[in-house]
Amino acid sequence: MSHRVAVVYHSRHGTVRALAALAAEGARQAGAEVRLLRVTDDEPAGHRWPEREAVPEDVLWADGLVLACPTYYGNVSSPFKRFLESTSPLWQRGLLADRVATALTVSTQRHGGREATLTALHHTLYHWGCWVAGSDPADPVTRAAGGTPYGLAADNRQGEPASHERAAARALGHRLATLTARSRARFLVSPAPAALPEHGPHRPAVEGPTDDAAADVPAATGRADAGAPRAALPRDASRPVRLAVVHHGEEAAVRVLAQEIAAAARAVGARVRLRRVPGGSGAASAAWLGPAAAPATVADIAWADAVVFGAPVRLGAPAAPLLDFVQALEPAEGGRGPLWGKAAGGFAVAAARHAGCETALLHLGHMLLHGGAVLVPPGYTDPSVKAAGGNPYGTSHCRCEGSLPTPQTLAAAAHQGRRTALAGDLLRRAPRSSRTVRAGSADAGTGPVRLVIRSRGRSTA
Numbered sequence: 001m002s003h004r005v006a007v008v009y010h011s012r013h014g015t016v017r018a019l020a021a022l023a024a025e026g027a028r029q030a031g032a033e034v035r036l037l038r039v040t041d042d043e044p045a046g047h048r049w050p051e052r053e054a055v056p057e058d059v060l061w062a063d064g065l066v067l068a069c070p071t072y073y074g075n076v077s078s079p080f081k082r083f084l085e086s087t088s089p090l091w092q093r094g095l096l097a098d099r100v101a102t103a104l105t106v107s108t109q110r111h112g113g114r115e116a117t118l119t120a121l122h123h124t125l126y127h128w129g130c131w132v133a134g135s136d137p138a139d140p141v142t143r144a145a146g147g148t149p150y151g152l153a154a155d156n157r158q159g160e161p162a163s164h165e166r167a168a169a170r171a172l173g174h175r176l177a178t179l180t181a182r183s184r185a186r187f188l189v190s191p192a193p194a195a196l197p198e199h200g201p202h203r204p205a206v207e208g209p210t211d212d213a214a215a216d217v218p219a220a221t222g223r224a225d226a227g228a229p230r231a232a233l234p235r236d237a238s239r240p241v242r243l244a245v246v247h248h249g250e251e252a253a254v255r256v257l258a259q260e261i262a263a264a265a266r267a268v269g270a271r272v273r274l275r276r277v278p279g280g281s282g283a284a285s286a287a288w289l290g291p292a293a294a295p296a297t298v299a300d301i302a303w304a305d306a307v308v309f310g311a312p313v314r315l316g317a318p319a320a321p322l323l324d325f326v327q328a329l330e331p332a333e334g335g336r337g338p339l340w341g342k343a344a345g346g347f348a349v350a351a352a353r354h355a356g357c358e359t360a361l362l363h364l365g366h367m368l369l370h371g372g373a374v375l376v377p378p379g380y381t382d383p384s385v386k387a388a389g390g391n392p393y394g395t396s397h398c399r400c401e402g403s404l405p406t407p408q409t410l411a412a413a414a415h416q417g418r419r420t421a422l423a424g425d426l427l428r429r430a431p432r433s434s435r436t437v438r439a440g441s442a443d444a445g446t447g448p449v450r451l452v453i454r455s456r457g458r459s460t461a
């Protein structure tokens with residue numbers, strides 16, 4: 001059974017529809033089974049396009065999604081937003097997570113809110129727990145179509161897109177379907193969450209200078225691996241998945257979150273490099289945190305299959321040294337940089353509850369899309385996310401809750417570490433015929449290695 005892509009569009013005058021149809025064509029060329037579906041316009045005199053009306057169950061059916069709508073006042077058009085909101089009962093049951101998804105929009109003014117619309121569509125996808133892919137920044141058709149890596153942003157041409165936009169739409173559908181095929185090589189396999197650690201002075205979850213040389217040795221004293229399986233990742237014949245955890249900031253909260261993410265990924269079988277971006281004015285490190293991680297290099301990102309970045313929040317964005325480091329990953333024009341095609345995400349530490357953790361993580365996400373990464377946000381894919389304050393964009397801690405992350409936030413960080421490693425492992429593999437692994441089957445594991453097999457709510461309807 002091939003992978004399934006739903007292309008859902010709203011279009012009043014036909015331009016979005018034309019591009020959506022081309023994205024569907026590109027997805028089919030990449031081997032996907034495709035549904036092209038419309039959201040009905042609310043203009044009584046508007047067109048009634050012939051495609052079937054989308055229903056929430058189409059999202060359930062799909063492994064991959066292209067969300068396509070016009071830009072209205074710098075935002076998602078209201079009929080399309082209504083469709084997104086109609087999925088709420090499925091979202092509440094956690095059934096929309098782990099689709100690979102991308103976005104497409106059209107506006108009349110070149111700078112009239114297209115990027116705002118694309119990123120607004122991403123926000124919904126983060127809440128669903130989907131993986132967010134943009135257009136390929138290394139593909140010449142992306143540059144020819146205006147260069148946004150957030151999806152496709154095209155001119156309003158009354159139903160007749162220009163040839164460079166047609167090519168970009170096809171390429172977007174093709175890329176989405178290719179990534180989707182990888183993502184569903186198997187259902188995601190998540191380890192059972194470890195018991196919440198006790199609050200108090202944090203014992204480093206990853207000890208000493210951490211690098212891949214030590215990475216095959218499970219963390220001996222860490223809390224993140226307590227009760228977690230030792231070999232939960234579906235093993236590739238060649239090597240385990242590699243995760244780089246790159247943080248800036250010496251303060252305890254940042255370091256502890258980075259260590260927790262690293263240890264949790266290591267506990268499910270990933271090789272991990274915990275790295276630090278030096279510079280700036282961070283609070284001094286506490287001695288009990290152990291030696292500082294080695295400085296991050298571009299080679300660490302090139303080595304990794306998945307990356308989690310973290311930093312303190314400064315003025316609503318990640319602190320400048322981390323931004324500098326991510327900027328340095330930008331490839332030469334037309335090339336693929338070290339982030340390209342990899343699973344990526346972030347965590348943030350702010351001074352106050354609403355002082356920029358969300359904006360910092362969204363900002364980081366934009367940068368990662370410029371590198372061609374696939375964003376793997378936590379969404380609400382684990383109870384720990386809501387217990388930690390419910391940030392679906394990445395793990396976040398505010399110093400108003402203490403200098404150290406709460407046990408709930410540590411659990412959310414551990415979940416993000418496992419999830420990002422698992423996604424990285426799937427994305428690095430070539431598509432292959434998949435075997436459905438069902439909860440409760442022998443494949444689900446027995447004894448001390450207990451796996452939670454989470455079906456993605458894939459519908460056969």
Ligand SMILES: Cc1cc2nc3c(=O)[nH]c(=O)nc-3n(C[C@H](O)[C@H](O)[C@H](O)COP(=O)(O)O)c2cc1C
Pocket residue numbers: 010011012013014015016017070071072073074075106107108109110111112113156157158159
């Ligand atoms: C209510 C409304 C709001 C709009 N807001 C914007 C806008 O913020 N920026 C812009 O450039 N175009 C704006 N437009 C123009 C639409 O983006 C354009 O008509 C649409 O993308 C065409 O797509 P379609 O051919 O698929 O209907 C707006 C149009 C309407 C009807």
